[in-house]
Amino acid sequence: MERLQKVIAQAGITSRRKAESLILAGRVKVNGEVVKTLGTKVGERATIEVDDVPITKEAPVYYVLYKPRKVISAVKDDKDRKVVTDFIDEEEARIYPVGRLDYDTSGLIILTNDGEFSNLMMHPKSKIKKTYIAKIKGKPSRETLKQLAKGVQLEDGKTLPAKVSFKSGNKQNDTSIIELVITEGRNHQVRRMLEAVGHPVLKLKREQYGLLTLETMQPGDYRPLKPIEVSRLRELAVT
Missing domain, CATH: 3.30.70.580 (Pseudouridine synthase I, catalytic domain, N-terminal subdomain)
Known part of the structure; x- marks a missing residue:
C-alpha cells in the first residue's frame, strides 16, 4: 500500500506537493470514488483517475x-x-x-x-551542490570573490554561502573564467549574482550536479x- 499522492507523483503527473493539492480540490478518484483525504493509501490494483483520466503507473526512469x-x-x-x-x-x-x-x-x-x-x-532544503563555470566580463577582485562566497543580496534575498574560484583571465578581451559551487536553485541565480557584483555573464555552463x-x-x-x-x-x- 502506498500513499495516494506518492502514487500520483511516481506516475509522472506532477510533484507530490501538487498531487496533494489535486486531492484536496476533489480532482482525484480511486476506484470511481472522489478522495479528498491526504494520506489515503491505495493498493497496486487500484484504479486512480486525475480529472477523470486514468493514470498509468510507469516504471521510474x-x-x-x-x-x-x-x-x-x-x-x-x-x-x-x-x-x-x-x-x-x-x-x-x-x-x-x-x-x-x-x-x-x-x-x-x-x-x-x-x-x-x-x-x-x-x-x-536540499543541499545538493551544483557547480557552474562562468565566462564573465572583467576581472573580479579578491574582495568581489569573497563577496560572492559570503552571499550576495538579490531582490529575493541574500544568497547562501558559495564556493568561488578564479580560473583564468584574458586581458585582451577583458574577460575571466570563474567556478561557482552553490546549493540553491533560484531562477537565473548565478547570472544574477555575477550581475550584482558588476561582472555580467557572457557564457555559462553547469558542469556538476551532486556526484x-x-x-x-x-x-x-x-x-x-x-x-x-x-x-x-x-x-x-x-x-
Whole structure:
C-alpha cells in the first residue's frame, strides 16, 4: 500500500506537493470514488483517475543530459524551439526536466518521470551542490570573490554561502573564467549574482550536479542514471 499522492507523483503527473493539492480540490478518484483525504493509501490494483483520466503507473526512469545552449528546459515550447526531451525520443515514459537551465546556459540536467524524486531534488532544503563555470566580463577582485562566497543580496534575498574560484583571465578581451559551487536553485541565480557584483555573464555552463558530471559527454549526449546514482542523490538531498 502506498500513499495516494506518492502514487500520483511516481506516475509522472506532477510533484507530490501538487498531487496533494489535486486531492484536496476533489480532482482525484480511486476506484470511481472522489478522495479528498491526504494520506489515503491505495493498493497496486487500484484504479486512480486525475480529472477523470486514468493514470498509468510507469516504471521510474532517470537520465542525465548535457543540454546544449539555445534549448528550452521543458517538454514543449509554444515558439516551437528545441526542448530537452527532444534528445531522448526513444523513451516512451512521460519524462520532464528536474528544475531548469536557462535557454543560453548549457550543461548537466536530469530528466525523469518520478515526481517524488524531482520534488526532492528541487526542495528548498536540499543541499545538493551544483557547480557552474562562468565566462564573465572583467576581472573580479579578491574582495568581489569573497563577496560572492559570503552571499550576495538579490531582490529575493541574500544568497547562501558559495564556493568561488578564479580560473583564468584574458586581458585582451577583458574577460575571466570563474567556478561557482552553490546549493540553491533560484531562477537565473548565478547570472544574477555575477550581475550584482558588476561582472555580467557572457557564457555559462553547469558542469556538476551532486556526484554527476559531464565527463566524456558532448552537448546533446545523454545516459540513464545508475540505481546507485539515484540512491546517492536522494541521500545528498537530505543530508
